[in-house]
Amino acid sequence: MSISSIQPDPSAIGIAKTRFAIPPNPARIFSDRAARFDVLAKGSRLSPYLEFLACVTRLQSEFTLDAPSMDPLDADRLATARSVSMPPIDRNALIGSPGIRTTVSGFLARAERLAVPPQSASALAEVRAADDETIDWIIGNILSDTLPLESLAHHIFVAAGAQIYMTRLASTLEEGTLVPVGIGVCPACGGRPVGSMVVGFQGAEGARYAVCACCFMQWNEVRVKCLACGSTKGVGYRAVETGEDDATVKAEVCDNCRSWTKILYQNKNPSLDMVADDVASLGLDTLMKETEYRRAGFDPFLVGY
Secondary structure (H helix, E strand, C coil): CCEEEECCCCCCCCCCCCCCEECCCHHHHHHHHHHHHHHHHCCCCCHHHHHHHHHHHHHHHHHHHHCCCCCCCCHHHHHHHHHCCCCCCCHHHHCCCHHHHHHHHHHHHHHHHCCCCHHHHHHHHHHHCCCHHHHHHHHHHHHCCCCCHHHHHHHHHHHHHHHHHHHHHHHCCCHHHCCCCCCCCCCCCCCCEEEEEECCCCCCCCCEEEEECCCCCEEECCCCCCCCCCCCCCEEEEEECCCCCCCCEEEEEECCCCEEEEEEECCCCCCCCHHHHHHHCHHHHHHHCCCCCEECCCCCCCCCC
């Protein structure tokens, strides 16, 4: 395989009158993602890992459906965050909080049902036996989008639990309460995006939405703009060579900051999922490692690859 350069992105620079933020739907996001992982696993060289993530995501879905309703954030906090252009979910305040710790512990207990390789099973057993201080340290790493390579397996299980809590919390936010807080920064929790998607649903045809790696809030970003530095100059596109120029998964590269993020064209293939297809398109990451660009998008399921 090789990378083909696709210049330029032929789409419009911006889309007017689109919804700024689209809160996640916990009742659907994990079940739909699990189904997508199942499809992508068929015939893939990554089949064992994709099947594992399908099981993890399906367990996230089951946990979400069984969980009691979550109270929304305080109205005063929402108003204050909006007035100073800050995300209403304070990641630092969540570290050590009973809510996220309980969700993570509950998910880890259910994860014992997963059929996992011996190494992963050992990591799961260790993280289940860990004390609160260790769990809080792992949660802190996840909420800071920084995972240590020496304990990735432990962090992946905790990340799956943290995603449940963060997604449910973000789902209580009304899109009208959110405002931009920075280029490539989640307006709900301040996290980094996995990447972005060009969507095709009614009212937002051709609009681009970045997707948070933790709470899965989607927010509108201008097309042909670097999600890492905000530059609109020196932005180009790369894809794994397929013989076609209409690839549905591309690397958006920036010559200004020498970074890249993955962009998916859901308007061409509605079944694309930001997380599942990010993992399944690992070949693009592998080829981009041979270039001078560094990946700016974050996905806990791809750290270490």
